[in-house]
Amino acid sequence: MKRYAMMIDGNWEEPASGQWIDSVEPYSGDVFAQIARGDAADADRAVQSAHAAFKNPVWSEMTATARGGLLRKLGDLIERDAQRLADIERSCNGKNITEVLGQVKNVAQWFYYYAGLADKIHGAVVPINKAGVFNYIRYEPLGVVVAITPWNSPLALTSWKIAPALACGNTIVVKPSEYTSPPLLELAALALEAGFPKGVFNVVTGFGNEIGSALIEHKLVAKVAFTGGDQGGQKVAEAAARNFKKVTLELGGKSANIVFADADFDQAIRGAIAGIFGAAGQTCMAGSRLLLERSIHDRFVARMVEVVEAAHIGNPADEQTQVGPIATKAQFQKILDYIEIAKSEGATCVTGGHALTGEQFGQGQFIAPTIFTNTHNAMRICQEEVFGPVLAVMPFDTLEEALEMANDSDFGLAAAVWTTDLHKAIYCSDRLEAGTVWVNNYRATSFTTPFGGYKRSGMGREGGIEGAREYLQAKSVWITTQPNRSNPFVLG
Incomplete structure (x- = not known):
């Protein structure tokens, strides 16, 4: 030692x-x-x-x-x-x-x-x-x-x-x-x-x-x-x-990941998963609010559940591992507390929502990738930074509604837009209150360009x-x- x-x-x-x-x-x-x-x-x-x-x-x-x-x-x-x-x-x-x-x-x-x-x-x-x-x-x-x-x-x-x-x-x-x-x-x-x-x-x-x-x-x-x-x-x-x-x-952040119906579906699935479950959600830029156009909501959530439930979770030293442990005991308990808060507020947990135990999970400081539906911005799970593998999904009907929901936050670190419509992408990028806006990608950073936040x-x-x-x-x-x-x- x-x-x-x-x-x-x-x-x-x-x-x-x-x-x-x-x-x-x-x-x-x-x-x-x-x-x-x-x-x-x-x-x-x-x-x-x-x-x-x-x-x-x-x-x-x-x-x-x-x-x-x-x-x-x-x-x-x-x-x-x-x-x-x-x-x-x-x-x-x-x-x-x-x-x-x-x-x-x-x-x-x-x-x-x-x-x-x-x-x-x-x-x-x-x-x-x-x-x-x-x-x-x-x-x-x-x-x-x-x-x-x-x-x-x-x-x-x-x-x-x-x-x-x-x-x-x-x-x-x-x-x-x-x-x-x-x-x-x-x-x-x-x-x-x-x-x-x-x-x-x-x-x-x-x-x-x-x-x-x-x-x-x-x-x-x-x-x-x-x-x-x-x-x-x-x-x-x-x-x-x-x-x-x-x-x-x-x-911190409570970044909105906005997916429109015209987006490349598979690419958006990968981006939504990377945005919140990469690094077990322990990133300031995590896309912890997923805004889905209503016509694709159910299909998108079902596909995400399928992918995350097949994720390799375990020893971070293993190159095959996709989701590792929570870094500290205090953070582990904080995430579990937020999961219970979301349930008490009426959110529906469609996958995860619990700690993981077993030999492959070491001392047990793991939380299953968690997805909540039936959420809205008045809920704490949609307003407060959890800093863990916990996603709140919200449907929207119009572009302007999506922007209003995305900007309804005290945070403004990042946001993403998934669409094949260039006009829509630029329109949203101009109006999102965030220091970084990704279009058809997520969690990209570089030493060549600035990173930082709006608001809190x-x-x-x-x-x-x-x-x-x-x-x-x-x-x-x-x-x-x-x-x-x-x-x-x-x-x-």
């Missing part, structure tokens, strides 16, 4: 508390590692280290091209160790090894993308409306960035923050979920191997109320980038606002050039070319 200290100032540091937290494998229930239980003292050490590194000419005067070279080297190391990193992440959160390995390989691509972008973040010369003045805009890093990330996709969702933050010249302190810290600590070791200066990339671990709050409120932190639930995001925003820190919040699904964007801008601040520089002022008492 490996014991992970924290990465602070390029060194492995044990917690000030002297205490450790067990990392438990969701499938077997076995303890496979321990992480440091950090506190406010450790948070201060990490932030001080990151601040000193930000001010150090070794990093602050490094050219953007050289920063890009370090990011590229880190991407190479991630590719080299992709299988090892994927195995560690799978051990933490129980996600299927096939999906995790694909995600880790894609993480390397995020570092390659921002490596190339690092020296292409240009300022601008402004044709100012005043004579005798030359004006230009330069973009500068913010300083110390704190990244607080969840347990469902730790390497991917953290790299969405690390890569642009470092490309822009910031330094970073990562606080991963206490459930999935080992893969981020392994990534920190690779950053050192890649040649990043000490203190540029720090990782501290522990419980949110013991170390996360101290990081958010630290006076030397310039920005907090958070991925998690909307209530947690609200607390982060409130705490950051007290000291005018910038924030990026990628929060967050603020700011990750990915693409927009993702880099979240880690920069603009400075306007005015240079007088005609120094003589006729009247110093009048604004120039």
